[in-house]
Amino acid sequence: MTEDDIRAALAPFNIANRLDGVHVQGGMVQVSLAATRDEAAKLEPLRREVEAALRAMPGVKSATVVLTAHAAPSSPPAAEVLLPGVKHVIAVASGKGGVGKSTVAVNLAVALAQSGLKTGLLDADIYGPSLPKMLGITSRPEVRDGKMIPLEAWGLKVMSIGFLVPEEKALIWRGPMVMGALNQMLGQAEWGELDVLVVDMPPGTGDAQLTLAQKAKPHGAVIVSTPQDIALLDARRGVQMFAQVGVPVLGIVENMSYFCCPNCGHRSEIFGHGGARAEAERIGVPFLGEIPLQLAIREAGDNGAPVVVAQPEGEVATAFRNVAAEVAQALSR
Numbered sequence: 001m002t003e004d005d006i007r008a009a010l011a012p013f014n015i016a017n018r019l020d021g022v023h024v025q026g027g028m029v030q031v032s033l034a035a036t037r038d039e040a041a042k043l044e045p046l047r048r049e050v051e052a053a054l055r056a057m058p059g060v061k062s063a064t065v066v067l068t069a070h071a072a073p074s075s076p077p078a079a080e081v082l083l084p085g086v087k088h089v090i091a092v093a094s095g096k097g098g099v100g101k102s103t104v105a106v107n108l109a110v111a112l113a114q115s116g117l118k119t120g121l122l123d124a125d126i127y128g129p130s131l132p133k134m135l136g137i138t139s140r141p142e143v144r145d146g147k148m149i150p151l152e153a154w155g156l157k158v159m160s161i162g163f164l165v166p167e168e169k170a171l172i173w174r175g176p177m178v179m180g181a182l183n184q185m186l187g188q189a190e191w192g193e194l195d196v197l198v199v200d201m202p203p204g205t206g207d208a209q210l211t212l213a214q215k216a217k218p219h220g221a222v223i224v225s226t227p228q229d230i231a232l233l234d235a236r237r238g239v240q241m242f243a244q245v246g247v248p249v250l251g252i253v254e255n256m257s258y259f260c261c262p263n264c265g266h267r268s269e270i271f272g273h274g275g276a277r278a279e280a281e282r283i284g285v286p287f288l289g290e291i292p293l294q295l296a297i298r299e300a301g302d303n304g305a306p307v308v309v310a311q312p313e314g315e316v317a318t319a320f321r322n323v324a325a326e327v328a329q330a331l332s333r
């Protein structure tokens with residue numbers, strides 16, 4: 001049980017701007033929250049809630065949360081200065097797993113880099129960090145002066161939770177440990193100056209996703225969905241989650257939109273077609289484009305060279321570049 005574990009456990013409470021001190025010793029925890037005298041009574045229920053949550057953590061023998069009666073610091077919350085050199089953070093998210101979120105995140109990031117923007121990619125998918133494989137990265141980041149140096153691939157700076165924990169173990173990590181690792185990648189990696197950092201979010205709309213959305217403070221989110229009804233329902237939840245934390249949705253991408261037989265050219269709409277465009281119109285967010293279901297996309301991902309690199313002139317690369325252009329334009333607005 002470390003200070004970082006406690007800080008990570010406190011993340012969902014969104015009290016970073018009040019955190020005045022965290023002390024941990026032998027399973028005993030004390031947390032101080034800054035509050036003016038006038039605020040103390042109002043904050044008492046929150047104080048008790050935080051204390052109860054800490055006491056329920058495995059490994060915590062005792063926990064006390066105190067309100068320190070002086071002015072709350074006026075500096076911005078810690079999360080806002082986690083990435084000082086990064087101009088824009090974009091979250092790529094999906095309401096459900098397996099819809100091609102990581103594939104879109106990788107190709108979007110490479111397309112942004114190809115357009116001349118200094119781009120980073122952060123694989124925050126705790127349920128299955130797949131970006132190192134998709135980018136052909138086999139090494140691990142160096143640590144210099146206590147900071148991890150992101151690896152470079154296809155013009156991107158890359159960090160992945162997969163660098164910090166073996167893929168098969170990510171799932172069984174406890175929440176605080178996962179948040180600790182994500183904090184490390186957000187705050188203690190040497191990202192340097194970046195125009196855009198693309199964050200591949202864990203699929204779904206649970207607590208981990210919400211906390212991460214708050215921590216990474218994205219300037220916008222891209223939601224990936226297939227045309228299928230069930231995936232669209234989940235995508236809608238994703239849009240709602242970002243609205244809850246005040247992150248604008250830059251748009252929806254429809255992945256696996258259609259399939260063209262490479263032999264006869266016949267077009268099949270395996271998961272339906274056009275659902276994401278209709279959904280985007282319904283909820284009033286931009287529709288960013290359609291990506292077909294194509295063998296080349298899967299092969300490129302498995303071979304460690306994203307399709308925008310492997311087949312830069314192809315239909316799919318063009319579709320990804322159009323999505324990147326829309327995203328870059330939305331950010332510049």
Ligand SMILES: Nc1ncnc2c1ncn2[C@@H]1O[C@H](COP(=O)(O)OP(=O)(O)OP(=O)(O)O)[C@@H](O)[C@H]1O
Binds near residue numbers: 128298
């Ligand atoms: N348009 C596509 N055409 C062909 N294969 C695709 C396409 N999009 C994704 N895939 C393949 O589908 C599989 C799942 O994709 P991916 O890992 O990107 O999904 P995900 O939504 O990030 O999944 P998870 O929820 O597990 O993180 C991968 O093997 C990928 O190569």
